[in-house]
Amino acid sequence: MPVDPLLTQDPELADVLAAEAERQARTLQLNAAENFASPAVLRALASPLANKYAEGYPGARHHAGCELADLAERIAQDRAKALFGAAHANVQPHSGSAAVLAAYAALLRPGDTVLATALPAGGHLTHGSPANFSGRWFDFVGYGVDPETGLIAYDEVRALARAHRPRAIVVGSTTYPRHPDHALFRAIADEVGAYLVVDASHPIGLVAGGAAPNPVPYADVVCATTHKVLRGPRGGMILCGADLAERVDRAVFPFSQGGAQMHTVAAKAVAFGEAATPAFTAYAHRAVANARVLAAALAAEGLDVTTGGTDTHLITADPGPFGVEGRTARSVLAASGIVVDACPLPHGGPRGIRLGTAAATTQGMGATEMTRIAALIGRALGGERGAAEEVRALTAAFPPPGSPTETVGSVPAAL
Missing domain, CATH: 3.40.640.10 (Type I PLP-dependent aspartate aminotransferase-like (Major domain))
Incomplete structure (x- = not known):
């Protein structure tokens, strides 16, 4: 096997990159502005x-x-x-x-x-x-x-x-x-x-x-x-x-x-x-379908979802019913391995949270996983323990494309 030149020449930075790959693979990427590029793009x-x-x-x-x-x-x-x-x-x-x-x-x-x-x-x-x-x-x-x-x-x-x-x-x-x-x-x-x-x-x-x-x-x-x-x-x-x-x-x-x-x-x-491929067309529609399921499930968990839902991959919600504003909610969720953003809310009150389904859909997750994610978010915001372990189990079952643990024949690999 060829020796990685970065590992031999700059092990300090190689460790940083390896840790980032681990972070992306082991936490739930719900940042609406992020996704996983394909191995061909990389x-x-x-x-x-x-x-x-x-x-x-x-x-x-x-x-x-x-x-x-x-x-x-x-x-x-x-x-x-x-x-x-x-x-x-x-x-x-x-x-x-x-x-x-x-x-x-x-x-x-x-x-x-x-x-x-x-x-x-x-x-x-x-x-x-x-x-x-x-x-x-x-x-x-x-x-x-x-x-x-x-x-x-x-x-x-x-x-x-x-x-x-x-x-x-x-x-x-x-x-x-x-x-x-x-x-x-x-x-x-x-x-x-x-x-x-x-x-x-x-x-x-x-x-x-x-x-x-x-x-x-x-x-x-x-x-x-x-x-x-x-x-x-x-x-x-x-x-x-x-x-x-x-x-x-x-x-x-x-x-x-x-x-x-x-x-x-x-x-x-x-x-x-x-x-331009049919596989990407299916992916884009799946990302929207996932976002709609996630939005409905978040509302069922008690979050106030703005506009009552979504037409896109993006969702914004007010975690106020859990007694926290967006920046605090972002930190609480990050501690459980759930990565979201804080964002403004239409009514001008405390900040809310912004989520997106693009990356999770690239990993092959579907409606079942969206419902599960909403439940994990509700539990974490409600102060329950154990969400971090379930996040790790979920991401292990749906690794990013190009990951050494990616399942052959999975949706990401097929794209």
Whole structure:
């Protein structure tokens, strides 16, 4: 067996990586923003393209020796365009935030007014946080959700658009578990002469699998991550029409980024190829079905599930009935090996928790396991002992893809 060079050359870091692999395999990954990349995606990330400096775009690089890097990027572009029905795809953004920055740079000028999801209602940092470039460079106006239903307040969106005449309207949230009405947002944007930017970082994998509406036909620009439900490498992408292609490309390079990370671009190509398969379509629908079962089971355990459920892989809930707020609940659950996030709640009270089913679904878990997970969450929040042991037993039965203990022929292996 070949000797691991990292183990021999840097055992200190090798120990860290081994411990992280153990943590991921032995705890329950319910972070809605995380997933397990396939072994093929990880293989591309560790490829010789990591050595290649490829500043520019295919056919117009600033360095020699980019012929094969060009080929890899064109494959990624073509697969993304076919997967989402887009005229143009830029696959170079290093992250979702970098994709949003480039979209703003392509469409806006400093000081322009932008209408986006308010941060307390689940808006991302790039949707106007004063600590982020977005809040420093642009004048953001936030729209919210109905405090009772947790659903987007479309009348408020239209009223704010008419009052402020924004240059762009941004659709997207880190906590919204329902499908936004892209057609209605498009109509509002057209009414006030605004660009429509969809930040689809969370649902884009569901879109790829046909389990969520596609925003591409409605948006001027769609920004997304390539991890989360899409199950690719950490990174971002931008989809747009041919009319904005040059502006978007120049906003990525040379405006906001230098050389592309070609190993990551190659890994994105792998992920797009995997997402075009019937197996991924089944996976995306299974992730949504699992989330609906989990949401109903959490409500039965006593948590207050926002919007009464979910249309996606994502769930937000108030653990207040257990006498704790979101950050405390996150810590309590982590002690039992259950990894969740804290998040804002629509009614503006103490923070809640955010969960997602993407990773657990990749591991092959189904409705039975979702009900079991909800019971474990209820027990842990209720102060009962023993949940940690059951979590370890559950994750041992459903190891991550590529794990030495993965069952041959399991759902993850088949993907």
